[in-house]
Amino acid sequence: MSTSRRRLCRPARRPLPLALALFVGSLHVAGGLLPSAAMAQASAATFRFDIPAGPLAAALNQAGATAGVLLSFDPALVADLRTAGLQGSHGFEDALRRLLQGTGLAPAARGDGSYTLRKLPATTNAAEVPTLPMVKVTADLDDRAESATGRVEGYLARRAVSATKTDTSLLETPRSVTVVTADQIADRGALNVEQAVAYTAGVQVAAWGNDPRFDQITVRGFDVTTTADYRDGLRQANTGWLSYFRTEPYGLERLELLKGPNSVLFGQISPGGLINRVSKRPTRETLREVEVRYGSDDHYQAQGDFGGALTDNGEWTYRLTALARDSESDTVGVNDDSLYFAPALTWQPSDRTRITLLGHAQHFETAGSPRPFQLPSGELSKVWAGDVDFDGLKQTQYVAGYEAEHRFDDVFTLRQNLRYGHVDTDNQYTSGTLDADGDTIQRSTFGVYENMHNFSVDTALQSRFSTGPLQHTLITGVDHADLDGDIRYLSGAAPSISLSNPDHHQTIARPTTLLVHQDVSGTQTGVYAMDQVRWGDWRLSAGLRRDRAEQTQKDLIAGTSSGQTDKATTGSIGLLYMLTPDLAPYVSYATSFSPQFGTNILGDAFRPTEGKQVEGGIKYQPAGRSMLLTASVFHLVQQNALTRDPDNINNQIQTGETRSRGIELEANARLFKRLELIGAYTLQDVEVTRSNDGNQGKRPVGIPRQMASLWGKYSFIGGLDVGVGARWIGETYSDGQNTGTNSGYTLIDARVGYDLGSLLRGATVAVRANNLTDKEYLMCHDGYCYRGRGRFVMASLNYRW
Missing domain, CATH: 3.55.50.30 (Phage tail protein beta-alpha-beta fold)
Incomplete structure (x- = not known):
């Protein structure tokens, strides 16, 4: 032939x-x-x-x-x-x-x-047309089409994009990846990213108590708040102190947590991993949803999500997500107000080309310094020493960009993601000391005023081809980021306040004494390649990257400027074997880097910190069932951390090292078709292994050795559902010498929902509670203590049509 x-x-x-x-x-x-x-x-x-x-x-x-x-x-x-x-x-x-x-x-x-x-014969005669046996399709079948950025019904996602920059099966990815779906976020009523990822193995949240100004997330003992903040695969960098891009969970389709280094695809990153926030995208199916919420601490919220086709052939589709929230908290003066608006538009003129425009605008307000006043004894008082009319963080951000994809043929597909973001932040707060009378707090004012611009673009060519029996999915690309920020830090005077009878509505002038005025800018350009190879039951992924990062800092008061350039090569390799169609053991090795701005006493620029991780594990995903069980062990080291020079107290040297090793167990399953379960256990041994600061051999402040969590939701016949969850955080140390401790604590969350279909089709009501038992707990860090948020109860009415 x-x-x-x-x-x-x-x-x-x-x-x-x-x-x-x-x-x-x-x-x-x-x-x-x-x-x-x-x-x-x-x-x-x-x-x-x-x-x-x-x-x-x-x-x-x-x-x-x-x-x-x-x-x-x-x-x-x-x-x-x-x-x-x-x-x-x-x-x-x-x-x-x-x-x-x-x-x-x-x-x-x-x-x-x-x-x-x-x-097949072109005939309408049923006797002449080959037929297949009837197949009963249920919600638990694996065959349902799913993408790494699309909607997932329920708690279990089967595919993700963050580990490979391709739409890849989680079972066949030789890394530890957890996906938090939109249904998980909705069922627990998460108000921020912290709450959304709280039930994930290896993840610690709220280590500095109730502070809505930014997410507080550590993964495998390393902070991922500032260097691993990603949205739709592009980094959301920050140049200042408080200009973090804020994320409303309601605007997300999912959250993907990749644990451990992955600089090979993303450049500058925390060794702990990254959190990729995946935005809601246009759909061809008509989507209409509105929801209103009311909760304790005067919490009022309304939100809506709309999508569908704009043309009969589905060439143009849209999505519009919006939210408004006005809320206080259980700490006087600490509010959580937000306005969020996110339009999205997709143009798909053919099955080869697709362009999606993504954007959002958000205005957010909370307290400038939410921590209650700390007494000279170290005890945290019940009094907030701020001023309602003066204190506050007000942040406005605008983000716009696109995702473009064109498939040339069965081999080559070109993608480009581009985004521009702008953040304006005003943060004012008071700080005070207690007089000898034991009641009067003498206060000063401080203001941090920042604006930041951020531009990112990532262009990648995906190639699918074979070399003999080997099947390849090769990604080659280049990404680039520019960021620029202006920071002003001022101080001023403020009237005193009484500890026993505080007046939180006094006239306070905006601070006028300029302490710091900086212009910070930076660029990063990286070239990368990653090949995913399939050979029978073997899955190999291997990648390599070269980065160039530049930073410049100008002191606009002194008229001076300093800068540095860093170059780094990172890589990763992973091997997975499909022992059976359901069971896959794997091993991987990966590296990361993160530049450090500054020089030593000789004027030599500090080298980037480097992360190295070895990980092994096994994944189990039985066919025909909605279940994924994962067990992983890891050994992670961060090097080149700054530590004191033993020969010169005015100098720092890069001999610091922190090691994290441990075990993570994670389960996501639907049992008996009505019970959704998420379970996680973490055992992590985090230790400062090299340091001249006196903390060598100690565990870092605020990092627990063990964590565990379990969440379950059961849907009864008749429209009732009940969910209960518990999170346990083990004991942590409150100082670098490991002489003081923060007690471990357990928080209980719950929800009850009911489908009102018999009264109004498409309507549901729910009541959710966080910290149901109103557990009081403190997290102290080197003398500063923070209180966790108390019980919060919220009722909601949702309507879809």
Whole structure:
């Protein structure tokens, strides 16, 4: 049979760009065909398929390679045809039938165990048309199409993008990745990202108590608030002290947590990992939702989410998400007010091209310094020493960008993500000391005024091809970021306040004494490549990156300027084996870097901190069930941390090192079709292994050794659902010498919901409670103590139509 009329399961080789050839040349293997008997045996076996929606030809190639079965077909038969994809365990012939559904084609077996395709007869006679047995589709089947950025029904996501920058199965990703879906966020009523990720293994939140100004999140013992804040795959950098991009969980489709270093794809990053916030995107299905909420501490909130097609053919689709909140808290003066508006528009003129515009505007207000006044004894009083009319953080941010994708053919797809963001922040607060009379607090004022501009762009070429029996998904790209910020720090005078009878409404002038005025700017450019290789049951991912980061800091008061340039090479490699279609052990190694601004006493620029991690684990995802169980062990080291010079107290040297090693267990499952469960346990040994600051051999302040959590929601017949969760944070140290401790604590969360369908179709009511038992707990850090938020109860009415 002419080769010009047939296509094997491996796409025909074609010239590759030089970059691709250099990267995969060493892996090029001349592949042979399986003996006929082996093919016959393989075609009768069950295989786990992970085929995304897309061109039919590419999907058939991947199916044949996964099963090791020869599949030949006429390319003209499948030209311009697409498939919804396929996930789960199936026999090879059944997999082909599912991929070919609706195409007018059917698989045809040959006597030697190989397969070809044939056209179905063009007839309406049911007796002449081959039919498939009826398949009962349930919510637990793996076959439902899912993407790494789209809607997920329930708590379990099967795919993610943050570990590879491609839409990849979690089961087949050789890294520890957790996805928090929109349904999880909604069921627990999360008001911020902290609350949304609180039930995740390896994650600690609220280590500095109730402070709505920014998220407080550590992963595997390392802070990820400032250096690992990502949205839609692009970094949300900050140049100042308080100009962090804020995130409303209601505006997200999901949160993806990648644990451990991943500079190979994202550049500057915390060794603990990253949190990728995935925005809600336009949908072709009509979506209409409004919700109102009322809660304790005068909490009022209204939100809405709308989407659908703007044209009959679905070429234009939209999404509009909005939120308004006016809320106090259980600490006087600490509010949590927000206005959020996020439009999105997608243009998809063909199945090859898609452009999505994403943007949002937000105004947020809270207290300038939410910590209650601390007495000279170290005890935290019940009194807030601020002023309602003066104190406050007011932040406005605007973000706009796009995601563009064009598929040239079955091999090459080009993507570009671009975003511009602007943040304005005014933060005013008072600070005071107690007089000898034990009642009068003498106060001063401080103001931090910042504005920041942030531009990021990431361009990547995805290539799918084969070298012998090896299937490759290769990502090669370049990303660039520019940021610029202006920071002013001022002080002034303020009237005193009584500890026993505080007046929180006094006339206080804006501070006028300029203490700091800086202009901070920086750029980062990185070139990267990552190859995901499939060979039978083996999955290999390997990547390499080169970065150049520049920083400049101008002291506008002194008229001086300083700058530095850092270069870094990072990489990662992971290997996973599909022991069965449901069970996959893996190992990985990854590195990270994060620049440090400044110089030592000799004027030499500080080198970036470096992270290195070795991780191993196993994942279990039984076919046909909504379940993913993960166990991982890790050894993570951060080097080049600044520490005191033993020979010169005025100098710092980079010999500091922190090590984190531990075990994480995580479960996400739907049991008995009505019970959703999320469980996590963390055992982490975090230690300062090198330091001249007197804390060598000690555990870092505020980092627990153990954490555990469990959340479950049961949906009863008749529309009632009940959810209960518990989070336990173990004991932590309150100082670097490990002489003082913060007691461990357990927080209980709960919800009760009811479907009002019998009264109003599409309406549901719910009552949620955080810290249900009103547990009081303190977190002290080197003499400064912070109180956690007390009980918060909220009722909601949701209506969808």
